[in-house]
Amino acid sequence: TRDPLPGLPHRALTLDRVSPALKTARRRGRRAAALYIDLDRFKQVNDTLGHDVGDALLKMLVAALRGALRATDTLGRLGGDEFVVIAEELDGPQDAARVAENILNVARRPFDAEGRALFTPLSIGIAMDGDPDEDAAALLRHADTAMQAAKSGGGGTYRFFMPEMNAEAMARLEIERDLRKAVDAGQFVVHYQPKFAVDDLRLVGVEALARWRHPEKGMIPPGDFIPVAEQTGLIAAVGGAVLREAMRQSVEWRRRGLPPLPIAVNLSVRQLPDETACLPLLAVIEQEEADPALLELEITETTMMDNIRQIIPALRRLRDAGVSIAVDDFGTGHSSLAYLRKLPITTLKIDRSFINDVEDDADSAAIAATIISMGRQLGLHVVAEGIENIGQLAFLRRHGCDMAQGFLLARPMPAAELEARFGDGAAWRRADA
Secondary structure: OEOOOOOOEOHHHHHHHHHHHHHHHHHOOOEEEEEEEEEOOHHHHHHHHOHHHHHHHHHHHHHHHHHHOOOOOEEEEEEOOEEEEEEEEEOOHHHHHHHHHHHHHHHOOOEEEOOEEEOOOEEEEEEEOOOOOOOHHHHHHHHHHHHHHHHHOOOOOEEEOOHHHHHHHHHHHHHHHHHHHHHHHOOEEEEEEEEEEOOOOOEEEEEEEEEEEEOOOEEEOHHHHHHHHHHHOOHHHHHHHHHHHHHHHHHHHHHOOOOOOOEEEEOOHHHOOOHHHHHHHHHHHHHOOOOHHHEEEEEEHHHHHHOHHHHHHHHHHHHHOOOEEEEEEEOOOOOOHHHHHHOOOOEEEEOHHHHHOOOOOHHHHHHHHHHHHHHHHOOOEEEEEOOOOHHHHHHHHHHOOOEEEEOOOEOOEOHHHHHHHHEEOOEEOOOOO
């Protein structure tokens, strides 16, 4: 049976071919390897250009791969945009690396798909045959684990499977399992990091940040579970829980007579697969009877630009409803002035990597100053995050940045602590009060 799209052996047939390849390699005293290949941005092609263009791209990629592989290599399709190469007659890992390099070189050249020049960066995981008891399924599983490591590192490269990756994979599976339980059990809490006006350090807003209160492991930081939530599709549930709690807290502060305090909530592009996906977000605001003008949704620049056509309609609907839109980690992506003018955004957040070095690195200082100036000229608010010393704050004041947040001013904290430190009857106090 053949896969009807690229004309390759399908998953079952590919698995059937791995076992004989392993036996032959062992009998001849040679090595074999499985190279698990995944297209890094194929979903973006399908979502923005359509499945016909995606199918055309796959066909051209397969033809190019066949031309780059050796006569002894077998190419199969595992499904979707995932492929595997069974490389035989290898002397060692260096031979498998050469096969991977040949594959990556193919992907570095543009393909003309339906009149469009498209690039197809790949992530490759390599598992070498070495254990006499290892079967075909285990070899592919190890190659898949290595591919995930390559993808997590930014993609466009290859990684060899290492035994310790199994431990990492098991830990990730444990987090995924517990994460699903946490969503149902309501184990997420929200901490708030204050944002202050740079000129006089008035409290002008907060950023809502998810924290996972695990019943056995205690408080788990977002860096340990947000990537897993992204990869498993649970980010919508986690993000929804944070949004609901932030809106509930906003209403609670209003009920207590405190002045309106804008709240920024991080949004994943996975929560905006199409224009209608913004409706649940707006529904939460309505259900909590919150003011949409006090909500700002933050999306990282890189993911926003990678999914620009997909998310613009949803962002416009949110903006029309009164919600503010911020571009997070600005300066690290590839957005242009033309795109910035088209996007319904209100705020730029300078990536902390530039702020870290403004005192010592002229290039970082120039980039940060340019972003501030550009934001002001476009009528946008500019926020600098990661402020850790007085020198950085002084730089922002000299260049007219609007807002700042960072450990120098205040760390993320529960709502009760925020009120105790910065609430004063019917007012919010300054950072240095």
